[in-house]
Amino acid sequence: MKTKVFFTSILIFLLISCGLNDIKHFVDKGNVYKNKGQFELAIKMYTSAIEIDSKNEEIYFLRATCYDSIGNLNLAIADYTSLIKINPKFQYGYGMRAYLYSKLEKYDFAIADYTSEIKNYPNGYDAVYNRGYMYFLKGNYTLALQDFARAIEIDPNDFFVYRSRGDLYLAQRKEKLAIEDYTSAINLNPDDYVSYNFRGGCYRGIGNNTFALSDFNSSIRINPNYEGAYINRGVLCDVLGKKELAIIDLKRAADLGVKYGSELLKEDYNIDYPVGKNVNK
Numbered sequence: 001m002k003t004k005v006f007f008t009s010i011l012i013f014l015l016i017s018c019g020l021n022d023i024k025h026f027v028d029k030g031n032v033y034k035n036k037g038q039f040e041l042a043i044k045m046y047t048s049a050i051e052i053d054s055k056n057e058e059i060y061f062l063r064a065t066c067y068d069s070i071g072n073l074n075l076a077i078a079d080y081t082s083l084i085k086i087n088p089k090f091q092y093g094y095g096m097r098a099y100l101y102s103k104l105e106k107y108d109f110a111i112a113d114y115t116s117e118i119k120n121y122p123n124g125y126d127a128v129y130n131r132g133y134m135y136f137l138k139g140n141y142t143l144a145l146q147d148f149a150r151a152i153e154i155d156p157n158d159f160f161v162y163r164s165r166g167d168l169y170l171a172q173r174k175e176k177l178a179i180e181d182y183t184s185a186i187n188l189n190p191d192d193y194v195s196y197n198f199r200g201g202c203y204r205g206i207g208n209n210t211f212a213l214s215d216f217n218s219s220i221r222i223n224p225n226y227e228g229a230y231i232n233r234g235v236l237c238d239v240l241g242k243k244e245l246a247i248i249d250l251k252r253a254a255d256l257g258v259k260y261g262s263e264l265l266k267e268d269y270n271i272d273y274p275v276g277k278n279v280n281k
Contacts (some may be wrong), residue, residue, distance in 0.1 A: 007134075015047035022048075022049075022052055023049045023052050023053055023056070023059075026045045026048040026052075027045070027046065027049050027059060027062070028049040028271070029045045030042040030043075030044075030045030030046045030049065030062060030063075030104070031062070032094035033045060033065060034062065034065075034203055037069075038065055038095070039066040039067075039069045039070045040066075040070065042062075042066045042139060043063055043066045043067065045085040046059050046062050046063035047063065050063070054088055055270060056086075057082075057083040057086040057093075059085045060079045060080070060083040060086070061079070061080075061083055061090070061093075061096075062080045063079050064076045064077075064079035064080050064083070064096065067079060068100065073100050073104060074101060076100055077097055077100050077101070079251050080093055080096055080097035080100070081097065084097070088116075088120075089120050091120075091121065092117075093117075094113040094114070094117035094120070094127075095114065095117040095124070095126060095127050095130070096112070096118040097113050098111075098112075098113030098114045098117065098127075098130065098131075098134075099130070100108040101113060102130070102134060103160065107134045107137055108138075110130075110131075110134050111134045111135065111138075112130055114127045114128075114130055114131035114134065115131065118131065123154055123246045124132060124154075125151055125154045125155045125158070128147050128150050128151045128154060129148070129151040129158075129160075129161050129164075130148075131146065132144045132145075132146070132147025132148045132151060132161075132164070133164055134170075135147060136164065136167070136168050140234055141171075141172060144217050145165070145166055145168065148161055148164060148165040148168070157188060159184070159185040159186075159188035159189070159192055159195070160185070162181045162182070162184040162185040162188070162195075163181065163182065163185040163194065163198075164181040164197050165181045165191065166179075166180075166181035166185065166198060166199075167198065169181060170198060170201070172178070173205075175202040175203075175205045175206050176202075176206065178198070178199070179199055179202045179203065182195040182196075182198055182202065183199065184213065186199070188259040191222050192222075193218070193219040193220075193222040193226050193229070194219070194226075194228075196215045196216070196218045196219035196222065196229070197215065197216065197219040197226065197228050197229045197232060199215050200212045200214075200215030200216045200219065200229075200233075201232055204217060204232070204236060209236060209239070209240060212232075213233065213236055213240075215219050216229050216232050216233035216236065217233070220233065225256060226260045227252075227253045227256040227257065227261070230249045230250070230252045230253040230256070230258075231249070231250070231258060231260060231264075232259070233249050234246045234247075234248075234249030234250040234252075234253065234261070234264070235264070237249060238268060242245045246267065246268075247271065248279050250262075250265050250273075251265065251273055254273050254275050254276070255276065256276075257275060257276045258275070259275050261273075261275070262274065262275045
């Protein structure tokens with residue numbers, strides 16, 4: 001009887017060892033394929049590993065990132081859901097699923113997941129900021145401002161949250177507050193051409209065309225292919241009576257694929273100019 005038990009124990013041990021070795025083999029191969037960008041093959045390897053161990057949250061995480069990479073968001077969400085069921089406190093589990101919900105414009109689901117992530121990790125900057133941005137997209141400016149303020153408390157050195165709060169203030173037509181936040185963003189990241197462009201729009205909104213023009217120039221200097229700044233500078237040049245410069249900027253915007261640039265050329269100057277004429281110029 002003792003001998004039988006002994007051999008049974010050895011057999012169980014060997015089966016477990018073989019299973020663990022197989023899991024490692026499939027995960028390692030999956031990682032190799034994933035790093036090469038061969039996501040479908042990586043998914044097959046991770047699936048084989050999950051068939052052996054369906055309670056390993058890390059493998060679900062790896063497979064979910066591959067599904068996300070090939071655009072299969074629903075299967076990625078399903079894997080994050082499985083992961084969360086196994087380990088509700090898995091870091092970024094709720095956050096990653098929330099991100100996918102946001103890509104599908106399911107903002108209420110995203111907010112719920114970011115809230116769960118925040119409960120698990122109250123000082124997690126990404127979840128707080130991202131939930132604020134979801135509130136912003138839904139038009140709940142009060143809750144968005146609360147989250148942006150909290151995100152700044154957690155990390156006062158990330159320019160992006162200042163830009164986002166500036167966008168919110170601009171949406172509320174609070175140009176002076178928006179200018180303050182865009183300025184903070186620029187101070188933290190002098191290459192933030194987007195904040196230059198939108199701050200320029202705010203300056204124009206309050207009648208400071210000199211500062212507006214300077215900001216549009218800075219935006220274009222940093223990124224010569226940023227079409228939004230060409231539109232804004234072109235419109236401002238038209239207001240300032242600099243028609244030739246306005247036409248140049250609107251043509252450049254049209255070259256970059258902005259239909260509005262072509263429409264303004266036709267509407268204001270009776271110039272027919274196709275969109276995307278010199279996209280690579």
